[in-house]
Amino acid sequence: MVRQMYLKALGAILVLFSTTSIGYLLSRRLHVRIDSLQAVLSGFQLLGSEIGYLKTPMNEAFLKAAGGASGHSFFYEVVQEQKKEGAFIADSYEKALMQNYKRYDLTEKDLNILLEFKNNLGMCDLDSQLQMIEYIKKGIGTQIEEGRRIEQKYGKLYKSLGFLAGAFLVVLFL
Numbered sequence: 001m002v003r004q005m006y007l008k009a010l011g012a013i014l015v016l017f018s019t020t021s022i023g024y025l026l027s028r029r030l031h032v033r034i035d036s037l038q039a040v041l042s043g044f045q046l047l048g049s050e051i052g053y054l055k056t057p058m059n060e061a062f063l064k065a066a067g068g069a070s071g072h073s074f075f076y077e078v079v080q081e082q083k084k085e086g087a088f089i090a091d092s093y094e095k096a097l098m099q100n101y102k103r104y105d106l107t108e109k110d111l112n113i114l115l116e117f118k119n120n121l122g123m124c125d126l127d128s129q130l131q132m133i134e135y136i137k138k139g140i141g142t143q144i145e146e147g148r149r150i151e152q153k154y155g156k157l158y159k160s161l162g163f164l165a166g167a168f169l170v171v172l173f174l
Contacts, residue, residue: 008173008174011173012170012173012174015166015169015170015173016163016166016167016170017166018166019162019163019165019166019169020159020162020163020166021162022162023158023159023160023161023162023163023165024158024159024162026158026162027151027154027155027156027158027159029105030105030147030150030151030154030155030158031151031155032104032105033104033105033106033107033110033147034144034147034148034151036074036104036105036106037106037110037140037143037144037147038144039073039074040073040074040075040104040114040140041137041140041141041144042073043065043066043073043074043075044065044133044136044137044140045137046064046065046075047061047062047065047075047133048130048133048134048137050064050065051126051129051130051133052126052130055126058089058121058129059082059089062075062078062079062082062089062093063079066078066079074096074097074100074104077096077099077100078092078093078096078097079092080096081093081095081096081099089121090118090121090123093117093118093121094115094118097111097114097115097118101114107143109143110140110143113136113139113140113143114136114140116132116135116136116139117132117133117136120132
């Protein structure tokens with residue numbers, strides 16, 4: 001009888017811990033998206049500086065943006081894809097983006113904004129490239145603000161719902 005009570009208590013703790021952890025993980029994904037977008041924004045700022053002020057060719061500019069961006073950024077993935085495939089930078093950009101956007105917890109809207117850059121990558125003159133980079137930076141900035149609003153609105157909700165779902169299940173099983 002005592003043993004059964006301990007097993008029920010252990011099961012209740014495990015259920016509560018599991019559901020609360022799921023809530024925290026969902027909340028964390030919202031934060032990871034914002035961090036990823038900020039890293040991409042930083043990379044685009046570096047990219048714009050490289051091609052605008054230093055007149056660096058696009059392939060080298062991506063390499064320098066990858067080196068200057070924080071952590072293991074998306075730009076690093078583009079450079080790796082470029083080295084591996086030896087393809088045009090636009091193709092490497094698209095392939096790296098499609099393979100990694102879920103890893104960075106980017107949404108479809110984020111993906112569409114970033115894919116717009118691919119359509120003009122290397123096809124236009126310097127001024128048009130810089131205008132496109134500014135356009136992408138504004139779009140990413142908008143997505144960061146939206147992400148912050150969503151995180152503020154739903155972050156605590158996910159955490160609370162995780163705990164409450166676990167508490168509900170514990171009460172239901174007892």
